[in-house]
């Protein structure tokens with residue numbers, strides 16, 4: 001017989017719902033690890049947890065105590081289950097599980113027998129808890145590992161403060177209903193509430209200001225002035241973006257971005273956000289810094305929420321100083337969202353400790369540009385005194401960097417690392433001596449952004465510097 005698979009796939013065998021447990025009894029039967037997992041999960045709720053088990057293993061005992069659960073050493077009867085909101089059983093014994101199932105049904109309480117889907121009236125979801133906001137992920141008991149995986153991704157998407165935001169909405173609900181009788185008005189209010197300055201203040205941890213802003217919005221309507229966030233996109237890997245950066249992207253009306261910002265990160269903005277490229281291809285200064293400053297001011301003045309997206313950290317070689325000065329001068333509100341700078345990504349993936357007791361007690365973020373002239377760069381002395389130096393934009397100037405540092409007195413054998421495309425799938429890293437830096441940097445395959453790390457600490461990393469030899473990491 002032909003079966004219409006699409007039809008089957010589209011219909012759920014369960015109805016997801018949120019079961020009220022506050023102040024009600026939830027019974028867990030069993031004393032092992034499975035029962036303990038349910039106790040931990042339930043301890044995220046306001047349920048009164050009662051555990052029935054002849055004995056508890058040590059960890060379960062600890063969970064029971066931590067959850068303020070009640071432990072009964074006896075086997076429950078129908079009367080013990082009657083009136084409970086839910087029953088979970090994980091006795092590990094099939095006959096006992098079946099007996100519990102019968103008892104629970106006699107008591108008229110929905111029951112979940114762990115790992116026996118055929119004995120479950122309901123399934124236990126993976127939960128993202130941002131009380132009172134909750135996300136429950138389930139797979140009808142079929143793929144719990146997948147549910148946990150999805151849960152982890154949602155967990156990363158929802159900053160912890162979403163719970164505070166939902167709590168504030170709950171407190172204001174009656175007041176909003178009274179002030180805004182029409183449904184359309186209320187929807188507009190809540191849309192502004194959850195994405196505008198109220199949410200921003202909650203995420204900044206200032207509940208008082210958030211509430212003040214919400215009340216102001218109720219009284220005089222939403223604040224339509226724009227805002228600029230200078231946001232660090234990190235070194236390239238999508239999952240090195242901070243949660244705050246991700247949220248700013250999702251709220252932006254306009255995203256103004258640079259050359260090194262990867263598409264995958266840009267794609268995290270809203271689909272209908274305007275994206276404006278202001279990057280400078282090497283040697284081709286498409287748009288001047290003054291024009292970028294003016295663009296940011298102009299977009300904000302039109303009431304837009306603007307994200308100025310820069311690779312790495314926005315305050316490290318990102319010309320954020322000029323942009324902040326322009327925004328300040330124009331009286332445009334702005335904030336800065338830090339990002340993982342290239343040096344941190346390059347060090348992390350090559351296991352280079354940027355500081356090391358007795359060897360390197362300072363880190364210098366330097367630009368290779370200033371090594372290009374005839375004079376020593378300002379940071380040469382720091383390198384000589386033992387600081388670890390991370391050189392940005394130093395690819396073209398690598399020969400000069402090495403010559404100047406040796407001239408300033410740094411040993412020719414000082415270890416160096418050349419890291420290309422840090423944190424990206426096409427990353428490469430090479431290590432060698434300072435007097436080999438020009439040769440390493442001249443390798444023809446290096447076409448992406450390159451960060452140079454100079455200092456004894458490179459030898460403690462994973463690139464494996466052989467004195468005098470050029471060690472190469474796999475591409």
Ligand code: SAH
Pocket residue numbers: 235236260310311312313314315316317318340341342343346391392393394419420421422423424449450451452
């Ligand atoms: N604000 C950025 C730096 C911008 S300057 C940050 O904090 O990382 C641009 C320089 O950064 C490049 O010339 C290169 O030296 C370095 N860079 C940026 N991304 C990099 C990456 N993924 N791998 C190696 N170097 C990188």
